[in-house]
Amino acid sequence: MSKSLISRRPVIRRGASSGGQEKAAGAQSLLRVLGWKPFFQQQLSLDELTDCEPVRVMAVHRGQLEVSGERGDEVVLVHGPLFDDAEEKPTVGDWLLLERDSRKPLRRLERSSLFRRMAPGAKQVQLIAANIDNVLIVTSCNHDFNLSRIERYQALVKEAGCRACVVVTKADQSDAHEQYREALKSYRDLPLVLVNALDSASVEVLREYCRSGETLSLLGSSGVGKSTLLNSLAGSELAATAGIREDDSKGRHTTRHRALYAIPEGGLLLDSPGMRELGLADVSEGLTAVFSxxxxxxxxxxxxxxxxxxxxxxxxxxxxxxxxxxxxxxxxWRKLEREVKRNSRTLAETRAEERAFSQLVRTVGGHARSRKSGEN
Incomplete structure (x- = not known):
């Protein structure tokens, strides 16, 4: 099993309750550590409470999902109508309902938040993560620091309704910290923290963003120190790290796929590959909030x-x-507004084409069945 799945299980303190009550309490405690909240609980019907188990998607691969729930870690194969729609299929952070006996995924629960981008060179969106509570927008004390890029990430975060903080890494390699504080002083709702990601004491201030039961996402370019930051917060080597090219501060992709990791305090931390392209679409409200x-x-x-x-x-x-x-x-602001309008229009056209094609397939299939029935 991939180490991206939860490796630290909570200690369930058992009291004088019956075995069934102990089991139920233990399952609920584990689900809460995984980020289970009343928002998700209220979506279950009485039958689903009896016949199904909720699990959280910890990592997504081409043919399978790594999930975790009250039974621990397991693998779910990717097939069936749940996975047909590119914009609706499960992504990292989603909650799924599995049939208790067959372990078949029945449905995906409604999301509390969703991060997505326009897939580079494509006419559809790429899902990044779901059900995120807090976001660290990670940049560094070198050429990577870019206000326009930070505003791009901020629009995505605002649209999702998450709490955000800008983290400037590699603070030990620069004495010009004031320039970064000055650059972001007008963003009053966007805290700034300068850290040395290699120093666990330096990143301690960030622990308020990853309390027990909360999910924290790291967003930023390759080479800014996201994986190093993750390792320092987790207190162990969960993610691979690599250096950057010093001439232009460009990084190499060390994270190959998105995955959730556990941290000692019980929170979950999402590590994702660096995104050199973050095409925005359907984030009009987030854009308005950033440039209010x-x-x-x-x-x-x-x-x-x-x-x-x-x-x-x-x-x-x-x-x-x-x-x-x-x-x-x-x-x-002008650039992002044009981009959002263009990409949103492209998505609308693509969705219309897909609906028309689906309707055509259903019509042709219906005619074929009618002819076969008439022949019989």
Whole structure:
């Protein structure tokens, strides 16, 4: 079994209750450690409470899922209608209901949050993770630090409704810490922490984001120290690490697939491959939240379709001219807005094509069955 599955089981303290009660209490305690919350419990019917077991997806492979639940770690084969839709199929962090005896996956529970991106070079989305509570946006004290990229990640996090923190690693390799604090001082709802990911004491402040029963995700480029940070938080070597090219601070992919890991305090930590491309789609609300100051100014422009370039009465342009608004920030806002509209339109067209094709298949199948019935 892959070490990505939970290796640390909670100690269930047994009291004077009956064996059945002890077993039920132990199962519930284990599920809570895995991130089980009332939000998921309330989705179960009375029959499902009796006939099914909830399990959490810990890792996804081409032909199988690694899951963990009240029985421990097991493998579920990927087949059936549950896995047909690219946008609806289970991903890391999802909760599935398995039939108690056959261990067949029956359905996926509704998600509390979902991270996804446009698949590079494709017309569909790629699921990143589900049911995440908190996010560390990881960058480093070198060429990787990029406000526009941080805003891109922040839009994704805002759309999902998660709590976020920017973590700047490799703080031991730079004395210019103030420049990073200065760069993010206007982002009042986005805390900044500078750490040496190799030093467990340095990352101690981040433990508030991975309390027992909560799931923490690390997002960032390759080589910024996500896997090293994960290992320091976990107190053991869970993920492989590698160096970077010093001339351009570019990293190499050490994490090959997304997986959940356990940490000593009982929280779960998601490690994922570095993403050089994070195409955004269907994150309009997240984008508005990240750039709320610009959106409020844009609402004051004289023209509703103002492009914020040379139009008279443009409140955004006036704020830039008076240095109240950073021109870089406005450029990135425009870029991301165009990208989200373009990708959302592409997804809508792709979904329409898939629905039309499915309808065609059903129609052809129906005609074939009718002819066969008539021949008989």
């Amino acid at each position: 100051d610009i959106s409020e100014l844009a609402a004051k422009c004289r023209f509703a379709d103002c492009a914020h370039e040379t139009e008279p009465g443009c409140a955004v342009r006036a704020a830039m001219d008076s240095n109240e608004l950073d021109e870089r920030r406005v450029r990135n």
